[in-house]
Amino acid sequence: MSKKKGKKFVYAFDHAIEPAAQCKIGLMYYKEGEIYTFVNDDKIAFEWFTLSAEQGYAEAQYLLGEMYYSGHGVAEDYNAAFKWLTLSAEQGFAKAQVSLGYMYYSGLGVVQNYKTAVKWYTLAAKQGYAEAQFYLGNMYRRGQGVVRDYKTAVKWYTLAAKQGHAIAQHRLDELNQKSNCNL
Numbered sequence: 001m002s003k004k005k006g007k008k009f010v011y012a013f014d015h016a017i018e019p020a021a022q023c024k025i026g027l028m029y030y031k032e033g034e035i036y037t038f039v040n041d042d043k044i045a046f047e048w049f050t051l052s053a054e055q056g057y058a059e060a061q062y063l064l065g066e067m068y069y070s071g072h073g074v075a076e077d078y079n080a081a082f083k084w085l086t087l088s089a090e091q092g093f094a095k096a097q098v099s100l101g102y103m104y105y106s107g108l109g110v111v112q113n114y115k116t117a118v119k120w121y122t123l124a125a126k127q128g129y130a131e132a133q134f135y136l137g138n139m140y141r142r143g144q145g146v147v148r149d150y151k152t153a154v155k156w157y158t159l160a161a162k163q164g165h166a167i168a169q170h171r172l173d174e175l176n177q178k179s180n181c182n183l
Helices: 001-017 019-029 044-056 058-070 078-092 094-106 114-125 130-142 148-160 166-181
Strands: none
Touching: 019 044, 019 058, 044 058, 058 078, 058 094, 078 094, 094 114, 094 130, 114 130, 130 148, 130 166, 148 166
8 A cells, every 4th residue: 555545544534533542542652650651642642632632522622721831742832721621611521611611710822811711610619629629718718709708618628538638638627727816
């Protein structure tokens, strides 16, 4: 088979696979040391994630956004990260919602906006995602993007801590010590 025909075959094969499978193939090449990785090759992972993401698969969009955000396997590009994370987050993918919330919180690639960060954290927190619950607790504890409300902060920290989030448990302990000192 000639190289040209071989490339056409591979292209046709790549596009015949469902987006979920394309994403899983990408995961097999992504992040050395992970259980599902058999060969660490971020460039191949990037290609598979791109194929899947362009077909609207939320997990692949998230992973592509994270690659751009961190510069892992591709040049760091907050604009591209924002694009892919937004597409994923709008489909309800909790990890993307947290990442997008963090971009707004930190002002990375976007104008810093605590209220918008709270919006994205809330969407993910309501899905039971512990990291989002922790970040949302922080926002209420500090009064960033919301009115400061320790009771609501405790609610979100408690939900995260029940899932084993150690820092959320630490924050709960701090808030309990403060409230005991104020008695």
